[in-house]
Amino acid sequence: xxxxxxxxxxxxxxxxxxxxxxxxxxxxxxxxxxxxxxxxxxxxxxxxxxxxxxxxxxxxxxxxxxxxxxxxxxxxxxxxxxxxxxxxxxxxxxxxxxxxxxxxxxxxxxxxxxxxxxxxxxxxxxxxxxxxxxxxxxxxxxxxxxxxxxxxxxxxxxxxxxxxxxxxxxxxxxxxxxxxxxxxxxxxxxxxxxxxxxxxxxxxxxxxxxxxxxxxxxxxxxxxxxxxxxxxxxxxxxxxxxxxxxxxxxxxxxxxxxxxxxxxxxxxxxxxxxxxxxxxxxxxxxxxxxxxxxxxxxxxxxxxxxxxxxxxxxxxxxxxxxxxxxxxxxxxxxxxxxxxxxxxxxxxxxxxxxxxxxxxxxxxxxxxxxxxxxxxxxxxxxxxxxxxxxxxxxxxxxxxxxxxxxxxxxxxxxxxxxxxxxxxxxxxxxxxxxxxxxxxxxxxxxxxxxxxxxxxxxxxxxxxxxxxxxxxxxxxxxxxxxxxxxxxxxxxxxxxxxxxxxxxxxxxxxxxxxxxxxx
Numbered sequence: 001x002x003x004x005x006x007x008x009x010x011x012x013x014x015x016x017x018x019x020x021x022x023x024x025x026x027x028x029x030x031x032x033x034x035x036x037x038x039x040x041x042x043x044x045x046x047x048x049x050x051x052x053x054x055x056x057x058x059x060x061x062x063x064x065x066x067x068x069x070x071x072x073x074x075x076x077x078x079x080x081x082x083x084x085x086x087x088x089x090x091x092x093x094x095x096x097x098x099x100x101x102x103x104x105x106x107x108x109x110x111x112x113x114x115x116x117x118x119x120x121x122x123x124x125x126x127x128x129x130x131x132x133x134x135x136x137x138x139x140x141x142x143x144x145x146x147x148x149x150x151x152x153x154x155x156x157x158x159x160x161x162x163x164x165x166x167x168x169x170x171x172x173x174x175x176x177x178x179x180x181x182x183x184x185x186x187x188x189x190x191x192x193x194x195x196x197x198x199x200x201x202x203x204x205x206x207x208x209x210x211x212x213x214x215x216x217x218x219x220x221x222x223x224x225x226x227x228x229x230x231x232x233x234x235x236x237x238x239x240x241x242x243x244x245x246x247x248x249x250x251x252x253x254x255x256x257x258x259x260x261x262x263x264x265x266x267x268x269x270x271x272x273x274x275x276x277x278x279x280x281x282x283x284x285x286x287x288x289x290x291x292x293x294x295x296x297x298x299x300x301x302x303x304x305x306x307x308x309x310x311x312x313x314x315x316x317x318x319x320x321x322x323x324x325x326x327x328x329x330x331x332x333x334x335x336x337x338x339x340x341x342x343x344x345x346x347x348x349x350x351x352x353x354x355x356x357x358x359x360x361x362x363x364x365x366x367x368x369x370x371x372x373x374x375x376x377x378x379x380x381x382x383x384x385x386x387x388x389x390x391x392x393x394x395x396x397x398x399x400x401x402x403x404x405x406x407x408x409x410x411x412x413x414x415x416x417x418x419x420x421x422x423x424x425x426x427x428x429x430x431x432x433x434x435x436x437x438x439x440x441x442x443x444x445x446x447x448x449x450x451x452x453x454x455x456x457x458x459x460x461x462x463x464x465x466x467x468x469x470x471x472x473x474x475x476x477x478x479x480x481x482x483x484x485x486x487x488x489x490x491x492x493x494x495x496x497x498x499x500x501x502x503x504x505x506x507x508x509x510x511x512x513x514x515x516x517x518x519x
Contacts, residue, residue: 027122029061032115036060039117048124050095061120066093092122101125144169144275148294158302162195165298169275170198176255176276179204180263183211183226183270191222191272198276200253207249217245222272225260231291232260236280250276259283261295265302273298322425326373329424333380350467353516355379357463357504360513362456364503374426375456381428382435382460385415412436413445427454435460438495458497462488462504465496470515481508481515 021028027045029038041049041056049056049064092102107119147168151161162180169178179196183189189212196204210218211226219242224232235257237243237250243258250256257280261273273295277283283291355376362372386394389411393404400408416433434457437443439450443461469484485505492501507513 027124029056029120029122031061031118031120033109033118034116036062039115045122048092048094048100048122064092066091066099092124143173144175144290144294147171148298152297159195161298161302163197165273166195166197174277174279174282176253176278177201178273178275180271180273181209181222183272188212188215189218191226194271200255200276203249203253207246220246221258221260222274225262225272226270229262229264231262231288231295233283233288234258235283238280254278256280257282259288259291261291261298263295263299263302265299269302326377326425329422330377330380333377349517350471351380351383353471354382354460354463354467356516357467357513358459360507361459361463361500361503364507364511365459365499371426371456374424374428375431375459377424377426378428378431378435378456379460379463381415381419382432382464383411383415384419384432385411385413387418388414409436409444427456430454431456431460433457435464437461439497440495442495453497455497458500462496462500466504467515485509 021042024042024044027048028042029045030040031037032039038056038059038061041053045056046052051059090102090104091099093099101124102122103125104123105121110117110119148165151164151168154164166178166180169175175198177196177198177200179193179201181191181193184192189210191209191211193204193207193209208217209220209222211223212218213223213227217223221232221234221242224230224242234240234243237247237255237257243250253276255276255278257277259275259277259282261275263269263271263273265271275283275291358379359372359376362375367375386408389408393400393407396404412433412435416429419432420429422429431454433445434448434453437446437448437453437457438461439453439458441447441449465488466481466484469487470478470481472478485508488496488501489505492498
């Protein structure tokens with residue numbers, strides 16, 4: 001057992017108290033309240049202070065405090081203000097000048113040999129402070145991670161994602177500023193900042209950063225991270241020689257530490273996420289682990305969004321190409337229809353009127369716009385095959401005989417053969433071919449039945465009948481609309497699709513649809 005003498009001066013002889021004094025982990029000081037003189041100190045006090053017992057008993061308690069914490073000419077305990085349960089946090093100065101965070105307690109005042117004394121307990125808090133700091137840095141990182149995860153879930157573009165990431169990181173933490181830069185393969189290898197958020201973001205325009213190893217501004221945290229592909233930290237920007245090119249800027253903005261996270265996208269893009277903190281050592285191991293996971297999530301998110309952007313761009317390009325093709329085909333079809341109508345003046349405009357009725361029916365049935373465009377295109381050319389029918393048959397003032405009718409019935413097949421190889425984006429040729437088919441198989445030219453007939457052809461058939469019956473022909477005048485509607489109702493479910501007939505009749509009778517050109 002280590003020699004003990006302190007409590008013998010106070011008349012305490014118990015060996016158990018002696019052991020507590022000798023082996024206690026907290027520093028214990030007995031202080032004379034009148035003078036502030038140290039009367040005794042235990043071994044833990046020697047270890048904490050760096051002084052031996054004999055040196056300590058020649059000192060005042062004030063001598064162990066940093067000068068800036070002691071009021072000149074007055075001892076901390078000179079008036080005995082501290083009560084038995086007094087507790088406070090302060091700093092303790094070791095013999096070598098190092099400051100140590102402590103928490104101290106004092107006992108009740110007691111008297112010995114005519115002196116007023118107190119027992120003071122000093123507990124070193126260095127480890128606890130480190131743990132608190134580590135926990136705080138982890139909490140900052142986790143808060144940033146949560147914000148970035150939310151940004152990843154809602155971002156709809158790569159640029160929007162990067163901006164949202166910077167905003168999320170700097171929203172509620174000790175992270176002062178965040179930016180994302182892209183590594184440019186240009187002379188000097190500059191890092192181009194493409195998104196930023198936080199205090200000082202407005203000052204980034206003049207911040208020159210490179211990833212070239214042979215340049216001073218290429219050896220900062222960002223440059224190292226890009227070159228090595230690993231997270232890089234500068235724990236204290238105030239003292240780091242690597243941060244010298246930006247020292248003035250950091251002092252002005254309040255930056256004291258920085259982490260740079262390399263971002264690598266599968267398509268070959270290389271960049272870096274740089275985060276500045278207001279605290280020294282703001283990026284400890286726990287926080288770095290979070291940032292490592294963060295880097296992976298950001299890279300995956302960027303890759304997914306860039307792929308989506310590429311697909312969207314390709315889709316838009318295809319849509320534009322289809323629109324141009326459709327415009328070209330529409331112009332061509334219009335010319336062909338005009339050529340047919342010059343041979344058959346009695347049906348001039350018939351295709352367009354059928355198209356309007358068919359479009360109205362399809363729209364009422366809930367078809368999308370693209371499908372309706374295809375339906376109208378098919379309506380425009382549904383009688384195109386008549387171009388092969390002799391003019392004398394087309395313009396005959398009376399009814400056709402059996403031979404002439406057989407010739408006329410060829411027009412759907414003729415039109416199909418002419419148009420089948422044109423690259424429409426809709427089945428225009430097949431719709432045209434089937435517009436005289438009937439659901440009971442009594443139609444022509446293929447004798448199709450039921451669902452073997454395209455829905456667009458079923459709509460076109462009903463629209464064609466209504467328009468044809470209500471229009472004048474060389475051999476007859478057009479009928480009233482109600483007569484045409486009664487006719488298709490009679491054939492509903494027999495030769496005509498019942499849903500199409502029902503929609504057509506409802507449009508004219510109840511929803512105000514007018515025959516094209518009747519206004």
